[in-house]
Amino acid sequence: MSVAPSESVAFKPFASAPGEASTDRVSAIRLSLVFLPLHAPISDAKVLTGRQKPLTEVAFLFAEISTEGGHQGLGFSYSKRAGGPALYAHAQEIAPELIGEDPSDIARLWNKLVWAGASMGRSGAAVQAVAAFDIALWDLKARRARLPLAKLLGAHRDAVSVYNTSGGFLSTPIEQVLENIDLARSRGVAGIKLKVGSPDPRVDLARVETVREHLGDGVPLMVDANQQWDRITATRVGRVLEKFDLTWIEEPLDAYDAEGHAALAATLDTPIATGEMLTSAHEHAALIEAGSSDFVQPDAPRVGGITPFLQIMTLADYKGRSLAPHFAMEIHVHLSAAYPRTAWVEHFEWLEPLFNERLELRDGRMVIPDRAGLGLSLSDQAAAWTKEAACFGEGA
Structure with a gap:
């Protein structure tokens, strides 16, 4: 449709009630600590110089976020060698901060989670724990939009x-x-x-x-x-x-x-x-x-x-x-x-x-996957490698 310069396009007025996305809230969070074993130990230069031991497994912190509206998001962080249990422990402390929050407000929630553990610093393990939540929220937003x-x-x-x-x-x-x-x-x-x-x-x-x-x-x-x-x-x-x-x-x-x-x-x-x-x-x-x-x-x-x-x-x-x-x-x-x-x-x-x-x-x-969000779902093998899990919010 072409519009003459003097004409304007008529847009439908917004509905009086807010949309579903603006009223949805985080209702539940599941955290899991998963250890992925490698087929064989691997070494890079840090091992040859004596600063680290060969890598045999990778620890993952998974965050699964659900909302009242039935939307879900999956995110993860990880650590090679030491650090996985620390990520999981910190994530458990700050997870309740998200319950009842609007999952669309990702930048605000990132700041909220970082400041909840600010005495641990705003880098290192503290923000790596936050990463799992942040990635899950972005995954949730994209899934809700039905877009990769x-x-x-x-x-x-x-x-x-x-x-x-x-x-x-x-x-x-x-x-x-x-x-x-x-x-x-x-x-x-x-x-x-x-x-x-x-x-x-x-x-x-x-x-x-x-x-x-x-x-x-x-x-x-x-x-x-x-x-x-x-x-x-x-x-x-x-x-x-x-x-x-x-x-x-x-x-x-x-x-x-x-x-x-x-x-x-x-x-x-x-x-x-x-x-x-x-x-x-x-x-x-x-x-x-x-x-x-x-x-x-x-x-x-x-x-x-x-x-x-x-x-x-x-x-x-x-x-x-x-x-x-x-x-x-x-x-x-x-x-x-x-x-x-x-x-x-x-x-x-x-x-x-x-x-x-x-x-x-x-x-x-x-x-790029054509699936919504990150396009990922956890496998049965991930469940088998799970060492610890904790739930927060609805049904916890």
Whole structure:
């Protein structure tokens, strides 16, 4: 219908009664602590330098939120090695703050939950516990709108470039790494990330050279030092790595060394990526403002959920950075799709047993699910791996 410039479009007046969405309230919350076992222990550079033990399991905090109107949302946070029980304990203390609240007021509720435990701080374990609630509220809002989360946020693409990390750990012999690469590529993955940061950099360089030769030119290849280089080592090794045409070098320095990362980013032609270990939007802002990386790597469960993640996205976009979120592809495929600039998503098949649904890989990209919300539901296996659970509100 065309409208003449002098005409106006007649809109129907709002109904006198408020809509269902504005009167709905949170009625019940279920929390669960789930331990997902890995098939075999894995090690990155932090293990080889003696700072951590091999990873054997991942702890998950799940939050399932229900409303009086019959709507539901699912969210989760996680911890590798220590920390899972702490997330669960903190979540139990603050969960009652949501009962009776309007689930649409996500930003306000995020602040309420953070301030409920403010003496624990506004980063770290405190906000990682909040993340499970925040993600569940966003999932609920998108489900109620009958939209995938990416579409609710406003998608820039229907699929996101994807790279695999799980096949390239330092604990994996190079022959197995090559087999893992072939398997990942056959499944539809575009890029490959290889762990580096060995005590002897020559070992790293030999592995990178082998993988580059195996992949051939033009296939995206990333390396990840997991914060185990000092500034001198990162500069020297980074210069040698230039010849391999890497998509990025990840976490070459300590996660909080904004100055060092910025100097490295200015020195090397290879892009720098970092940020996965940061646990607040403010910490990310410090790195972005300092010019510490070409790719920002926030992790929604670690920074406190989707609400602070969107703040990071806004600043990163303003500063012209690319986006490559860490882990949790089930959440990050939606957030990367809603980012206006270059974006990647990290492929880890580890979490697949926790959910009934699977994400689709096609032509090097991960497809946004057409299901509402995150498009996830917990599997029977997740229930079997549940160690503790607690309910709040209606029927608790």
